[in-house]
Amino acid sequence: MxxxxxxxxxxxxxVLSSLADNKQAIGRRYAYWCNGAPALEAAVAAAAMTQDELxxxxxxxxxxxxxxxxxxxxxxVEPTTRTLRYAVTALDADFAGWSDFVATNFLLDTALTIxxxxxxxxSYEPLRQRARKVVLEERIHFLHxxxxxxxxxxxxxxxxxxxxxxxxxxWDETLCWFGPxxxxxxxxxxxxxxxxxxxxxxxxxYLRKIMPALxxxxxxxxxxxxxxxxxxxxxxxxxxxxxxxxxxxxx
Numbered sequence: 001m002x003x004x005x006x007x008x009x010x011x012x013x014x015v016l017s018s019l020a021d022n023k024q025a026i027g028r029r030y031a032y033w034c035n036g037a038p039a040l041e042a043a044v045a046a047a048a049m050t051q052d053e054l055x056x057x058x059x060x061x062x063x064x065x066x067x068x069x070x071x072x073x074x075x076x077v078e079p080t081t082r083t084l085r086y087a088v089t090a091l092d093a094d095f096a097g098w099s100d101f102v103a104t105n106f107l108l109d110t111a112l113t114i115x116x117x118x119x120x121x122x123s124y125e126p127l128r129q130r131a132r133k134v135v136l137e138e139r140i141h142f143l144h145x146x147x148x149x150x151x152x153x154x155x156x157x158x159x160x161x162x163x164x165x166x167x168x169x170x171w172d173e174t175l176c177w178f179g180p181x182x183x184x185x186x187x188x189x190x191x192x193x194x195x196x197x198x199x200x201x202x203x204x205x206y207l208r209k210i211m212p213a214l215x216x217x218x219x220x221x222x223x224x225x226x227x228x229x230x231x232x233x234x235x236x237x238x239x240x241x242x243x244x245x246x247x248x249x250x251x
Contacts, residue, residue, distance in 0.1 A: 011185035012124065012194060013067045015115075017076070018086040018177075018248040020060035022112060024079055025091035026104060027053030032094065033101050045144050046101070052137050053109075059130050066126075088177060088249045090170040099159075102152060103166035106145035107174045107210065113138040114206045115178075115195065123193035146213050153217040164219055171221060173250045176238050178202045183245070207232035 030050040037043035057079065064077040075081040088108065095101050116135050122128040152163040179186045179199040186199045197205065207223055211232045214221055222236040242250045 009067075009188075009192075011188040013064065014086070014185055014246065014248070015189060016060060016063050016127070017084065019112060019115070020057050020064070020079070021082070021084075021086040022088060022091065022108070023053050023060065024057035025087035026109060027051075027057060029091055029095055029104065030101065033098065036098075037101075038098050042098075042148070049105070049141055049144070052141070056130075056134050056137075059133075063126050063130075084247070086247050086249070088170070088173045090173055097162060097166075099152060099162040099166040100169075102145060102148045102163060103170055105141060106149050107167060107170055108177075109138065110142055110145065110210060111174050111177055111206055113142070114202055114209065117205075118195040118197050118202060121193075121196065127194065142209075149213060150217060153219060167214075167219065167221065172239055175203060175206075175234070176240070176243055176250060177248055178206070179245070179248070180238075180240055180243070185245070203234075204231055207234075 027050050030046055030053060034043055034047040034050060037046050061077060061079055076084055090104070090108070095104070113135060116131040116138070119127050119131040120135060122131060149163065153160050181198070181200045183199045186195070186202070189195050190198050195202075208231070211221070211223055211225070215225070222234060223232050224235050225231070226233050239250065244251045
């Protein structure tokens with residue numbers, strides 16, 4: 001897929017918009033904790049990750065310009081003029097506490113990284129170039145997230161309870177972000193070679209990434225390991241009735 005042949009690709013425009021908006025929103029939420037983190041090293045890490053997330057957004061938004069020749073509204077290209085809201089609802093409000101930072105870092109940011117991993121050999125070259133850089137930087141983010149998740153979980157009491165509650169608040173929407181099994185946009189991108197997996201496969205890769213740590217920490221989430229298939233599987237349905245396919249968020 002060349003730059004010239006994808007300009008009327010509404011599926012690609014929508015998913016790129018969602019990636020950019022989510023990265024922008026994550027960066028803004030992280031920014032507050034550059035001064036509010038519970039420890040100096042956490043504040044330094046928050047500042048570095050804020051810069052990374054906003055940097056990821058800044059490299060994604062220019063890609064939307066390719067679609068203006070196919071009728072996309074030029075005002076929806078720049079974050080300062082965008083009126084569409086493609087970030088998940090969990091990012092609409094400020095984090096209530098450090099646990100929300102950790103949960104977003106561990107669950108949501110990791111989910112977006114799973115997508116970028118699937119796009120590292122994308123047929124759409126501009127995304128392929130950016131995906132490889134994002135994946136490299138996100139390795140440090142995941143180590144930070146997993147380390148803090150372990151630290152808060154092992155603290156016990158109200159600290160552990162706050163983490164578990166924060167994880168629960170964004171669990172459904174994070175899993176939904178990949179779309180239902182028949183998600184038209186993701187299926188189209190998979191068929192066109194923009195990503196190398198279907199929504200269900202992306203979700204399976206995601207569970208394989210996050211569940212071992214959650215299971216080790218005895219944090220009960222609605223997923224279980226199937227010994228027969230050697231895969232982590234969801235144990236309860238996701239709330240698709242509230243799913244906004246265009247905005248890639250729960251209504």
